[in-house]
Amino acid sequence: MSTIIYPSPIFGPIHSRRLGVSLGINLLPADGKCCTFDCIYCECGYNKDHRPHAKLPTREEVYNALERRLINMQANGPAPDVLTFAGNGEPTLHPHFKEIIEDTITLRNRYFPNARISVLSNSTQIHCPEVFEALCRVDNNILKLDTVDTAYINKVDRPAGSYDVNRIIEGMKAFQGNLIIQTMFLKGKTDEGKDVDNTSDVFVLPWLEVVKAIAPRQVMIYTIDRETPDSFLQKATHEELDRIVTLLEQAGLRASASY
Numbered sequence: 001m002s003t004i005i006y007p008s009p010i011f012g013p014i015h016s017r018r019l020g021v022s023l024g025i026n027l028l029p030a031d032g033k034c035c036t037f038d039c040i041y042c043e044c045g046y047n048k049d050h051r052p053h054a055k056l057p058t059r060e061e062v063y064n065a066l067e068r069r070l071i072n073m074q075a076n077g078p079a080p081d082v083l084t085f086a087g088n089g090e091p092t093l094h095p096h097f098k099e100i101i102e103d104t105i106t107l108r109n110r111y112f113p114n115a116r117i118s119v120l121s122n123s124t125q126i127h128c129p130e131v132f133e134a135l136c137r138v139d140n141n142i143l144k145l146d147t148v149d150t151a152y153i154n155k156v157d158r159p160a161g162s163y164d165v166n167r168i169i170e171g172m173k174a175f176q177g178n179l180i181i182q183t184m185f186l187k188g189k190t191d192e193g194k195d196v197d198n199t200s201d202v203f204v205l206p207w208l209e210v211v212k213a214i215a216p217r218q219v220m221i222y223t224i225d226r227e228t229p230d231s232f233l234q235k236a237t238h239e240e241l242d243r244i245v246t247l248l249e250q251a252g253l254r255a256s257a258s259y
């Protein structure tokens with residue numbers, strides 16, 4: 001099994017299916033993974049197999065590393081389309097997430113004012129006022145909502161600690177449309193043989209009703225693209241993803257699929 005642990009605090013640029021030329025900002029340690037979920041499809045692997053020993057990068061380390069890389073990209077290319085907070089887990093767990101977002105806006109405006117700032121988050125910290133305020137400041141506030149079925153969340157996303165999907169949904173509504181919902185669709189089975197297909201109407205229709213109520217400015221659906229820690233997971237097909245995009249568009253939502 002080959003999972004990916006990213007360098008910290010800056011990695012890439014990589015070409016993202018969804019975001020273009022993306023310079024990664026990883027606010028987690030370089031030697032492991034920190035997340036409030038433990039998704040069976042996580043490209044970083046299971047939490048238990050990648051407990052970090054190193055410290056989180058400091059605000060100053062992130063600022064300096066990001067500025068160095070942006071200066072280098074200005075001199076040598078490529079120009080980034082997007083500065084993306086992602087990497088080894090949940091970026092909003094960093095205690096200085098809000099300040100780092102402010103720093104990133106400053107550096108983006110100085111070196112690549114046309115670049116967008118994206119945050120990929122699992123949504124578990126959106127009730128924290130500082131996280132909420134920071135996410136309101138970025139161009140692409142991309143929040144995970146794989147399903148609204150609690151049993152499925154516990155089987156596939158596997159939250160650490162308490163998780164109330166209705167509270168997450170209310171937290172998403174508070175962004176008043178200034179969010180992009182990101183949803184993973186997949187098929188196959190867990191390593192214990194439990195079915196994980198969330199492409200049927202049993203899962204899609206209740207999720208669709210909630211997404212309509214949240215009214216995000218966009219919905220990005222996708223499927224697994226790399227090796228996953230659970231080895232019997234399967235990709236959703238193009239046809240299945242296209243069907244869900246059509247349902248979203250018929251509901252008046254802007255939607256895209258990554259295959």
Ligand code: SF4
Pocket residue numbers: 035036037038039041042043044087088089090122
């Ligand atoms: S939320 Fe993202 S980083 Fe966290 S376990 Fe799931 S896929 Fe991995």
